[in-house]
Amino acid sequence: MYVQNPSVPERKPVTVPSLQAMKSQGRRIVMLTAYDASFAWQLEAAGVDVALVGDSLGMVVQGHRSTLPVTLDHMVYHTAAVARGLSATLLVADLPFMADRDIAHALEAGARLVGEGGAAMVKIEGAAAHILEAIDALAVRAIPVCAHLGLTPQSVHKFGGFRIQGREQAAADHIVDEALAVQAAGADLLVLEGVPVELGRRVTAAVRIPVIGIGAGPHCDGQVLVIHDMLGITPGKRPKFSKDFLAGRDSVAAAIAAYADAVRSGAFPAAEHSFT
Numbered sequence: 001m002y003v004q005n006p007s008v009p010e011r012k013p014v015t016v017p018s019l020q021a022m023k024s025q026g027r028r029i030v031m032l033t034a035y036d037a038s039f040a041w042q043l044e045a046a047g048v049d050v051a052l053v054g055d056s057l058g059m060v061v062q063g064h065r066s067t068l069p070v071t072l073d074h075m076v077y078h079t080a081a082v083a084r085g086l087s088a089t090l091l092v093a094d095l096p097f098m099a100d101r102d103i104a105h106a107l108e109a110g111a112r113l114v115g116e117g118g119a120a121m122v123k124i125e126g127a128a129a130h131i132l133e134a135i136d137a138l139a140v141r142a143i144p145v146c147a148h149l150g151l152t153p154q155s156v157h158k159f160g161g162f163r164i165q166g167r168e169q170a171a172a173d174h175i176v177d178e179a180l181a182v183q184a185a186g187a188d189l190l191v192l193e194g195v196p197v198e199l200g201r202r203v204t205a206a207v208r209i210p211v212i213g214i215g216a217g218p219h220c221d222g223q224v225l226v227i228h229d230m231l232g233i234t235p236g237k238r239p240k241f242s243k244d245f246l247a248g249r250d251s252v253a254a255a256i257a258a259y260a261d262a263v264r265s266g267a268f269p270a271a272e273h274s275f276t
């Protein structure tokens with residue numbers, strides 16, 4: 001049975017400015033997905049900095065082959081559940097596929113994820129012109145935005161699969177330009193997914209805002225993983241960029257704590273989890 005508000009170690013709430021301070025001070029940011037209150041509490045107890053209600057829930061919770069079937073109602077439902085399990089951890093929620101198709105929809109999604117869901121920040125994929133406008137529209141209304149570049153899963157059909165991005169020089173340069181553009185539009189955080197190590201290093205050095213990598217090498221300001229991947233319970237093959245932190249440990253709590261330690265010490269990701 002779920003016990004509301006079980007006691008967790010006291011710590012200062014993680015905020016948008018405190019993430020920025022972590023980048024300035026060279027302290028790595030630990031981010032992990034969660035989709036319900038019980039797992040949210042595990043993240044909270046382990047001192048994870050940022051919980052992400054990713055639309056990856058479409059794959060690992062709902063069993064779809066992509067994130068595209070996830071709706072705004074699904075996202076609000078799971079975000080509100082996660083919010084009930086958190087206290088100090090900063091909560092970020094994804095805008096689902098097509099919720100960013102114009103400013104009105106992006107604002108409605110942002111308002112619901114923050115107002116009904118309890119998120120402190122929303123994540124939006126890409127850097128096309130209408131996305132930059134949406135980032136600006138959300139940011140000026142005091143809804144902090146996490147941008148998401150590189151292998152953006154909502155573009156799976158355009159990419160022809162979940163493929164590493166930015167391997168060629170021109171494509172890498174383009175992603176650096178996109179990172180500067182989302183920052184200029186008002187993003188406060190950037191998730192960089194599925195790019196070579198050198199591009200992860202370039203993007204992290206190019207922008208002032210913290211860059212959280214997933215399959216983007218060790219030079220980012222922090223790391224994020226899908227919790228099912230790092231517990232080794234995702235059906236099928238584990239992605240190369242992930243690691244099973246439950247292997248050799250006896251609890252979910254120990255696995256999450258080991259992940260947080262490995263991110264903070266720089267031990268994760270290692271070369272075997274990265275793309276060259």
Ligand code: KIV
Pocket residue numbers: 033052053054055056057094148191193214224225226
């Ligand atoms: O949806 C998600 O979980 C994500 C992460 C992979 C960054 O966007």
